Amino acid sequence: MLALEVMDMAIKRGATAAEVVVYESTEFSVSVRLGEIETLQEASTKQMGLRVIFEGRQASVATADFSDNSLTQLVEEAMTLAQATSVDEQLVLPSSDDFAREIPELRLADASFEALSTEEKIDVALRAEQAARDTDPRIVNFEGGGFEATFGKVTMVNSLGFQGSYSGTVFSLTTVPVARQDGQMQRDYWYSSARHFAELEKPESVGRKAAERALRRLGARKVKTVQVPVVFDPLSAADLLSSIFQAVSGDSIIRRSSFLIGKLDEIIASPLLTVIDDGTIVGALGSRPFDGEGLPTRRTVVIEDGVLRSYLLNTYTAHKLKLKSTANAARGVVGIPSVGPNNFFIKPGQHTAEEIISSVKNGFYVTDLIGFGVNIVTGDYSRGATGIWVEDGRLAYPVEEVTVAGNLKDMLKGIEMIGSDLEFRSRIAAPTLKINLMTVSGE
Amino acid sequence: MNPVEFFFNKFGITVSQIERLLAEALSKGGDYADLYFEYRINNSVSLEEQLVKSASKSVSQGVGVRVNVGEKTGYAYTDEIDYDAIRRAANVAAHIARRGGALRPIAVATAKPSRDLYSVAPISEVSVERKIELVKEADAVARSFDRRIREVQANFLDEYKLIMIATSEGRLVGDVQPLARFGVVCIADADGQLQIGRAGGGGRYSIDYFLNTLTPRKLAEEAARQAIVNLDAVEAPAGTMEVVLGPGWPGILLHEAVGHGLEADFNRKQTSAFSNLVGQQVASELCTVVDDGTLPNRRGSINIDDEGNDSSSTVLIESGILRGYINDRLNAGLMKAALTGNGRRESYRHMPLPRMTNTYMLAGQDDPQDILRSVKRGLYAVQFGGGQVDITSGKFVFTASEAYLIEDGKVTAPVRDATLIGNGPDVLKKVVAVGYDLQLDQGVGVCGKDGQSVPVGVGLPTIKISELTVGGTK
Known part of the structure; x- marks a missing residue:
């Protein structure tokens, strides 16, 4: 595992203790306005961070470049910085007895993340907006609104023997309607956010509540x-x-x-x-x-x-x-x-x-x-x-x-x-x- | 350093690859595509409790691919600067257009920004030891300022960013954007009563600026003084009253009250309280407000924006009349307006939006002392924390962190933190005096919009507002 290799490199290079985190994520977002897609965005990223302690001093570095050269340089830079900071007598890592031993099942990740089609994701965003428009003719415009789905994975290792990893998903649905009456415009919003797609508030409910919130501001x-x-x-x-x-x-x-x-x-x-x-x-x-x-x-x-x-x-x-x-x-x-x-x-x-x-x-x-x-x-x-x-x-x-x-x-x-x-x-x-x-x- | 050569040499990217990538991005029928390459180094050193508790360095790099079709945008990014990875992103972004189509050839030619506002020796190359000296000096100065200064935090952040933008209109251009910010926070403790003072500043400068101009001493004394002053603060007044804003950072008023409302996206979509007001009076005739990305070395300045277009100085309000909006490429095109070079983004992970650069009001004729003397009962606010605006209703807030009562023309007791609230489209109509003392802020501004942060500047002369609501408790 790459995280362990980098941690070992830091210890070999003289670090008293080292901790590596790797964050991976896949993001999808769609924003809609007046029944049309406005923006569609998709990407995956991976980043690594290294924290070293050297004789009571600490420093941290990060990169998204996983080439051998880059990782060697990462460790060098961490050690250089850690020689310049102050000795902090209070600086300690957790006691190794206290680390998490088992990963409890917290239902953080929705297995349907990958299966959800782009069309379904666009559809919930459009339905929420449509529900807001259907609530009242004074809902004339939108300042934003859409659907986002994110998958994230966290991996962490340290030189005291901790190794852990978990994944999670987050889905969110937002509608930001603008209500107009007698020349006054008012905007409000409502949203739902959940780790499981099926646990999101229904798009119709999100849209209607957003509209009601904007409407009640009129006047x-x-x-x-x-x-x-x-x-x-x-x-x-x-x-x-x-x-x-x-x-x-x-x-x-x-x-x-x-x-x-x-x-x-x-x-x-x-x-x-x-x-x-x-x-x-x-x-x-x-x-x-x-x-x-x-x-x-x-x-x-x-x-x-x-x-x-x-x-x-x-x-x-x-x-x-x-x-x-x-x-x-x-x-x-x-x-x-x-x-x-x-x-x-x-x-x-x-x-x-x-x-x-x-x-x-x-x-x-x-x-x-x-x-x-x-x-x-x-x-x-x-x-x-x-x-x-x-x-x-x-x-x-x-x-x-x-x-x-x-x-x-x-x-x-x-x-x-x-x-x-x-x-x-x-x-x-x-x-x-x-x-x-x-x-x-x-x- | 030549940014275009940097990306070509470091990552092996070629002109013909870029042309091919742009063609693929448009292969589903998009109107326009661009590639935004970014390589960025961020360093930080921070001190608290008299210890340099950490130093950090992070390197981020990536490419964002954008495709526009009509009002729609497809966006994808990768943190691998590599032909195959960018090609995958280009194909994802291409899907926003569903017309289908064939690959059509695109030719790009290298251009140079027409401005050179911040060619300085990069602070990212300065040793960490020299930056540590700066934060340690700030700590020592603040602690010797007053024995009641019991905690000092000082941090020095610097960034070195290289960008390269290639567009399907054939432009290939890059920029090197250095940026640094030095901040000091002091906590005063008078027998258990705590207060905080803050100071900070910077810009697109070399390390010399922090050694000679915005020195650790200057920032530390400012933060310490503010914390000590606030120990004597009385309850802030509540209600609508005359308000005098001091010069410099109080220009955040302009940023919140009018700046955001004049960003072209909100106006094209008609969700701004300023929609359709071009040519109309939105301020007193004493007010001329500009957004100017072309000031040398300023935090909000840019040679080119993040769409590759030259920055400019744009008059937003001229003697009280609304003249125009802050544009990016998409909105300028849809509104048939001229580009203003304000298409900015936080990073390759974000699509560009119309954003401010340095927003300020031009100096007027009045003596700042006369302005204060003219107030019977009011508030004199000289330093602020953050602000926010509701674009649609036009209501904006900004929070005074150093302010004083004005009683019978005299500046008297300091008051506790209070938020000021007003209505963007008419607050500037109530500007009844404008001083000759225009100042730009010291360089701390971070503007947030749609989850994206970009560095900005503001500026203001001393001004008097005939009525503004002050959110105190008394």
Whole structure:
């Protein structure tokens, strides 16, 4: 195996330890617009990354050129770089006892990937779009939409004896319709993403939901600046949760870049909130048998009934914090392992979205967030938002060009209701959430 | 280095192979085809906790084959730069056209870009030890700036990219595109209260630029100063008010509010809030906005775009009137508009799209101090994080990372991070003063569109906007 050969070359060349990853992928995508194919793309790639440790220093290199010359040069360059970096006393590889020994069956790959014809793939994209057009005559245009299918294979070996490999597939179907009325245009989207083609939401349902989301934005207006309860729909709540992920990531903690530093075992959120990272959910998008360092993935309770129970860690950040890795190492083809989510989600609550909305006398139901206004160091949160104003428990009228702002410390403690509507549409997923008070800034 | 000779020599590609590949790409009846060859070296050195924790080098290479037929695009790529592999990709991409047809001969001739904006000694050849000196110096400067600076991250990234484009219209052209970026992040800790400051910059320069102009000292002091200033930040105001934007990077306003909305693909498809507004007033008459890929050494500059066409300077808005769009080949052809040299892509794995280069507003007449003095109650924003826009509704945001209250004409307390939100087609109509102090940003911009990232620049003089919504909490 090529990965083993390169690892051996690095050890022969003097590396204290070496780790090789090979990523292979086959991608297909089709985008459609107004009943026609707009783009069709297909390709396969293969890349190799090598990380070496030399007397406490580390470096990484990558290539897509698998010729003998290129691989010899790859090892040379890694060793040259590893002689220039600093000795880091904290730099360790996982203990060899901890590596994944068996590859559990997580149903990550769909055997029908190859059998699916180009025509079938184009057809689902066209059907989703057609369903959006059929929903309402005000759906006049599309900003995008299509179908993608990806097959990926990860192979990893290291000089402590770990060897592992797994494959996975991902299918996704998206529709981005534009609705028009009285000179105003509004765009929204809906999508479905799954590891098995048969588990995708039906194209007709994706198209119809996308259309309904765009249509309900028509007539949107600004509101006066006010402090009110804010309800995040599942997509917006997942966006909010991705900021919480940043704050509990070991990378942020060791860099003093999180408002959750030093808060382990303290109450940081409403007792209603439980947040979990789990890489072992069968068939889920964020599942994998081992992490970017070869450790078996697991289930980690991050926040339990409002108490911060664990950060998410790889071997390095765990060692620095005198904790154990939670198997959240993320490994690109080049670079050193960082911390990434597996399936990171909020445990669903008791309420339907309707019950949550109906509990709001005067407030804002957020359906889309834009921008990068989250400061993980301070917790300051200020985002562009679109949604629907809630009056007396009812969705009253669409709202745009406003911001929702607060501080994540207060927002976490201010969670008042959690929905039962959790769906794993992406690796970070959340149900509907209600936060007691935020500033909505408008006129 | 001559990029065309580089690909010919290193990979044994010949003109006759290229002609044959283009002919195969069109063999199913496509209107147009091109081959995009890329060879790229990326290096990085990063420091945190006073240690150079890693250094990396990656080499990527590949060829993308594109076939257009009408509004449709077929695309395939390979990371083997080899005739047989490219031929397989060409046959996959060819299938977008289903008319059938015969091989027709194509002849390509080598052309040279008409500009030479960044012939510099490549930083990729500079030893890793010299780059390590730069990040270590930044660390030392930041820590000595103030004892409350408790964590410093510094990274130096450089890229050396060779591209070659061959088109079925017979053009064969290449470019060598160096790029570097130096970034410093400081965390200040005042008795457990944390704040962050960031600074960065670069462009298509040699290492001398970082030794003499954008030095480790300059960047470290800027990042440290920002972190310390923000320790005293008060709650940001909420509501609609007068906003003054400082010069330079706040030009991200233009990128989000108007730039994306003027990309030709959205306008051809009529999904942009700016569709059909050419010739109409979209800004106050004080505003002239250009997209200019021809500025020497700038991060967003290119000799040729990723379709092989010469870059240019395009007037988007002239004294408030919308003049034109940012084009790539496909959309220029379909809209019967002139090429502007803005067909860009992230890599050989991506098809080109109309993208910005360096987008800025020309200087006006006003004294920046007078502009500030004219504000009774408002916000003065001088540094920003990222921004985003909804092309269709025109609503855009950008987030201030260093901003101050203006009270009775005076700049007073710093405020915490706040997002500003507005409506692209009318925000520039509310520009009531434009300073004479145009600055381009230091060279940090990364623009994302359809999952593709490309380096860009922005620029702005001090401007005053009569009303913009500030997303604070108070």
